[in-house]
Amino acid sequence: RFGKKVGAYPGYICAAVASIVTGKPVKWVEDRIENLTATSFARDYHMTTEIAATRDGRVTGLRVHVLADHGAFDACADPSKWPAGFFNIVTGSYDFPTAHLAVDGVYTNKAPGGVAYRCSFRVTEAAYCIERAMDILAQKLGMDPAELRLKNFIKPEQFPYHSALGWEYDSGNYGVAMRKAMETVKYAELRQEQAAMRAAFKRGETREIMGIGVSFFTEIVGAGPSKNCDILGIAMFDSCEIRMHPTGGGIARMGTKSQGQGHETTWAQIIATEIGIPADNIMVEEGNTDTAPYGLGTYGSRSTPVAGAAIAMAARKIRAKAQMIAAYKLEVHEDDLEFDIDGFRVKGLPEKYMSMKDICWAAYNSVPPGMEPGLEAVSYYDPPNMTYPFGAYICVMTIDVETGVYKVKRFYALNDCGTRINPMIIE
Template sequence: MTLVDPRRDPAAAAPVPNGFGPMLRKEDGRFVRGRGRFVDDIDLPGMLHGAVLRSPYAHARIVSIDTGGALAHPKVRAVITGADLERRGMAWLPTLSHDVAAVLATDKVRYQGQEIAFVVAEDRYSARDALALIDVEYEPLAPVVDARRALDPDAPLVRDEVPGRADNHVFDWEAGDAAATDAAFAAAEHVSTCDLLYPRVHPAPLETCGIVAALDPVTDRLVVHCTTQAPHAHRTLYATLTGIPEHRIRIVAPDIGGGFGNKVALYPGYLCAVYAATITGAPVKWTEDRSENLMSTSFARDYHMHGEIAATKDGRITGLRVRVLADHGAFNGTSQPSKFPAGFFHIFTGSYAIQAAHCRVTGVYTNKAPGGVAYACSFRITEASYLVERMVDVLAFDLGLDPAQVRRKNLLRPEQFPYRCATGWVYDSGDYPRALEQALEMAEYAELRAEQAQRRAEYERTGEGALLGIGLSTFTEAVGAGPKKQMDIGGLGMADAAELSVHPDGTAELRLSCMSQGQGHETTFAQIIAHELGISPYAVNVVQGDTDRTPFGLGTYGSRSTPVSGAAAATAARRVRERAKLVAAAMLEISPADLEWEAGRWQVRGDPAAGASLAEIARAAHGSLELPDDLEGQLSGRCVYNPPNLTFPFGAYVCVVEVDPGTGQVRVRRFVAVDDCGVRINPTVVEGQIHGGLADGIGMALMEVLAFDTDGNHLGASFMDYLLPTALECPSWELGQTVTPSPHHPLGAKGIGESATVGAPAAVVNAVLDAIGVRHADMPLTPAQVWSAMRGRPLRTDLAVR
């Protein structure tokens, strides 16, 4: 018997039933064989290498920069400073939040690790060695590192280059109805308050950021291979900054080893490599090391939050009021496309029917690295979800109620959808109580509470044994950045495109504007086309990441892939199918109205034997068949999809932990996750996304933090200091699901890439605090933090006093 390899003979492969269902990822074959192609694998003839000189200070005037020693190095070809970029009008880089950031510092440095100079040499080692030969004279200045001091009258001024600026204020923004909320609090039977910190964390992708920039001497084009999640947006930005017309720029994003929002922005190292390629005439590669990635590329979170929740004595929530101080670092470089300075934090009422709600967010500059990426969340929803889930637990703690009962009392009901929340967004669909009940049943919640009581009694009697904690989280995510009227990047609307062509042999090519960083696009999008056209997913080639071969779009982040690009692909396929119907009618010499679609073929209604398969139709469309005058030949379709609304996946999580009261050590014993992401295209891919997000949540809750000392020194610049979870810290995940299709998405899909990271941190924190009987302590709940919290003195986790 001869086995057929579907990757070699796609026409012989049987379709996955309905296109959707479990299927091994098509891209994994090359990855497990070491045949992936990443930016650092690219080695062009005559290629030079770049290295960045970074500031050791968080705040200092630059008195002088002497590059003579570096230029004297025999292998150094160029040293670029901010003055060089100023002469080309490239000294300042526009951010995605309508601010500007220095590419290379000229007047002063504003955070430790800020870029000062760029060395270009014949090899990477010589470039890095030459950095030590650059002599920079600094005049140290006092930094402001604590966001809570940034607006003090005597606080050091971070952005003194801006004429008329007198303080570190970035923005004030609010959402909700302040008057109605104040009235709800005035009438409340009970009010709980809590101060919370969501500390600064980092996406820490496996592959750091990198670029290879080259001028093609034949075509006179700039060709950039880059670790970017948004190739077309990067092309537009390069054109704007360099003056090179966009049609003379090609961006290629090869395989990317994780992004998580970290690879949305345009970083100074990228622009310096492009500039270096133009002045040397040679290709220039720059790849950052791990410390550079952790110190200077976009962070996430860093929100100081004050929450107030109003309720009846039996736990019915009547109002929610929030005040937030957002630390944006030295430049407002937040990678979020919404027109709201605080992103989607204003979807802060979560999964609950809270009609009286108001939040106010104030952004400030500090002497820290800029940014604030959409790190596995949709632009601040993670902070909002953490806030409301902690406040619900604080309310239950204060009233002596079961956290599950408080949630049951306040969750949105299915009949309330579509639901307009207190800040105006319309949730598309959901059955939140069903997800919660499934999670509680899977976790055996009542039995866990009985075990917890038994353990506490034993501990009080003997002083020995681990404490058991059960934490809940019921969250709503909002994904699919768009529609264009509310979201853009640099004036570019958040729509995405897909182009589909069916070849004469019946195989197809799908060209996407989004870009995978490990999400499995080559498989999932092939299944979408298979579902719509009735062909094998192995017969579909998915093209992405090359601006010469793909339509314009804004890229992949904020869990946009399926909600936006997936909708574009499905719509393009339906247009192909309708064109195929007209071709089939011409082939069969009947009216299109007499045809019906059935699993990959158009057939005559009432006579299934008479019809034509998609491959036969494609051959005819490319051949000499006489078609109606208004029908073009070939089979192709295109869609630019502007979503009518966000999609709103949701879930209910139960985390079970054991805490050693003597050491504060936390062990996650179980984690039950019930997610609803609408229609699931490939359940295996969905589960993989959830697994990664749950691990992220454990990391953020228990160990991850970018901390600084009072001089602004970065205390998490290596994986010895910035801890990430491993398999040892993660349990065997227990996954459940509900399926509530989105009514406005062509496939009913909602997206899943970021849900687990939104819901998991609160579940873990709630579990740990439930175990030790403490009302609140800030993340990360390290052993030292847990031990101190048990003794009534929680630690400050984001700032270390020297």
């Protein structure tokens, strides 16, 4: 689909129905020109924003109206999700006591629009909306835009935070992130340099002036809670099945499919951390709908928060059974054991130890009486909430006021990535 995500397009349905009717495999092949002709486009938003604030810069209210141009017709199923989506994250990282949002979807004579194209269901537009409004407010009040943001951030002690528009933010430390970004770029020195260039410009000594852009975002990702999300009526949980072999290796199957994110590495790393089997000994299998447990796929920054959690839960089920087997073999109560990297040790007697590799063999040969042989588990995870990562961006650029030629001198991005399962994947 050349980047378009999630929506069920007519071609998908027609190919499936044709295969059922004919009893033969039917493939739907679409080139780029056909895609551009028939597909939906990302967005056409007209946003009007009002902020109420005190003279010292404390925000007190937000009102936003959005006119969402949906084009001439619905090009995919579930069209109502895309014009509205998660735009009610529009309060962003700020502690607004009150807020009101209205989104009107309209049909026009344009190409159909509103799909999820390289954004998380209108989060991108919401972030732009509030950040641009905060910049304008800073200009109106004569305040530094970074200081205005720092003054209005949600405080760490307010989490979990219930926004005025109904979302529950799980965690965050916005002030620390913004200050770290400012310290890294030497923000105070940049403002001094900017003032010096402006003075030189007024004296006619240069044609260039300097701009410093500041922005902060809180994004809503990890699409999954059934209470909030579905795709074609199917709850957005995710799943994992892990089966350990007598040799100490294993295979893991998930409902996701890597698109270059490095799932194979990340998923194996989670399992290795949870049960102590080397990641190289874990075979990760994705994308085979004949064998994989049911899942809702890869999109909306949901793979690790939802599928990753399902993987960890399945691995913990395996570790729990492994502990019972180890207790039987070491002739102790299972509560007397502790997990130690790649096996179980008896508390206070570290020399009494059984590795996970040995436990895998025992699981198929000498389990406790009454226990089923084997070492495998399946887990389905329906998260209780979304996740709310955040970040600070600072951009420095110059522009020649006569020619309009600009140069980006510096760009600094600080992103909250949560728990780093595998740092190399992040890099």
